[in-house]
Amino acid sequence: MDDRTANNCLTPPTRDPDLRPVEGKEADEELATLAKAIGHSARVQILRLLAHRTACVCGDIVDELPLAQSTVSQHLKVLKEAGLIRGEVDGPRVCYCIEPRGLRRLKVLVAGL
Amino acid sequence: MDDRTANNCLTPPTRDPDLRPVEGKEADEELATLAKAIGHSARVQILRLLAHRTACVCGDIVDELPLAQSTVSQHLKVLKEAGLIRGEVDGPRVCYCIEPRGLRRLKVLVAGL
DNA sequence: GCTGGCTATCGTAGTTCGGCGATGGACGAT
DNA sequence: ATCGTCCATCGCCGAACTACGATAGCCAGC
Numbered sequence A, B: 001m002d003d004r005t006a007n008n009c010l011t012p013p014t015r016d017p018d019l020r021p022v023e024g025k026e027a028d029e030e031l032a033t034l035a036k037a038i039g040h041s042a043r044v045q046i047l048r049l050l051a052h053r054t055a056c057v058c059g060d061i062v063d064e065l066p067l068a069q070s071t072v073s074q075h076l077k078v079l080k081e082a083g084l085i086r087g088e089v090d091g092p093r094v095c096y097c098i099e100p101r102g103l104r105r106l107k108v109l110v111a112g113l
Numbered sequence C: 001g002c003t004g005g006c007t008a009t010c011g012t013a014g015t016t017c018g019g020c021g022a023t024g025g026a027c028g029a030t
Numbered sequence D: 001a002t003c004g005t006c007c008a009t010c011g012c013c014g015a016a017c018t019a020c021g022a023t024a025g026c027c028a029g030c
Helices: A024-037 A041-052 A060-064 A069-081 A099-111 B025-039 B041-050 B058-064 B069-081 B100-111
Strands: A085-090 A093-099 B085-090 B094-097
Touching: A024 A069, A024 A099, A024 B025, A024 B041, A041 A060, A041 A069, A041 A085, A041 A093, A041 B025, A060 A069, A069 A085, A093 B100, B025 B069, B025 B100, B041 B058, B041 B069, B041 B085, B041 B094, B058 B069, B069 B085
Parallel strands: none
Antiparallel strands: A085 A093, B085 B094
16 A cells, blocks of 8 residues: 555556547546646646756756745646656656657647547 | 626637737646636537537537536536637527637647647 | 526535645765 | 755645536527
8 A cells, every 4th residue: 555656667557648549538538637737827837847948857846936845746746647747766856857748648639629 | 797797799808819929927827727628528528519510519518418507508618718619699599619719729839838 | 478498607515626834755965 | 873955745724626406597489
């Protein structure tokens, strides 16, 4: 009961995003989940921050946003659970970066509307 | 204080969506608002229903979804307030259809990520 | 006029979200 | 071993979301 720590080594049990359909009930829920993840301006900002710096920025995100560290961490968790970003432990800090698959999937689904 | 009834004759006080920037604080909030609107599978379904039938369907939406009429009406309101659909009164019924500007705007903003 | 079907809104209840401070674990440096 | 830093999580609160039934408004037809 302690598999709570995010282990990004084991890939999620879902299929390859690129191979999933762009319509139907499953796709609707997938799009809704992804959209909800970017349904907050702070999370959009985070996504843009990570996209603009080719390098993965870390807790500098906290400095860029007018939010408490715990709040930013929550937003990062939401984005990570949605599959839009990835977090890798780098010594004492954690390095976040865009998850290209998830972002691509979001674009495909939105474009398919 | 009774301008609560949605009057779709007066265009919203916002600028033409196509002319707004795709980045920056305003764009972030705009994208977040649009994304939140499609951040629910029922609303995604509604959007697809309206997109697939070239003609504007009406309360048939209620029959397509496993939700109460009042709930569907709420979702339609959310989509309308986000500028993604339009509702026109057609006699005793109301005809909903896609708002191409809003949908286009959403696609542009997402593609700009 | 009245009636009946179609929508929107209201009121309510349960759930989820968003924000924060406080706490705790992990790691490097001393 | 101890300390300081970085980050995630917990607990809490108010606000917002989601769903529903009930109610009210609107419009054609009789």
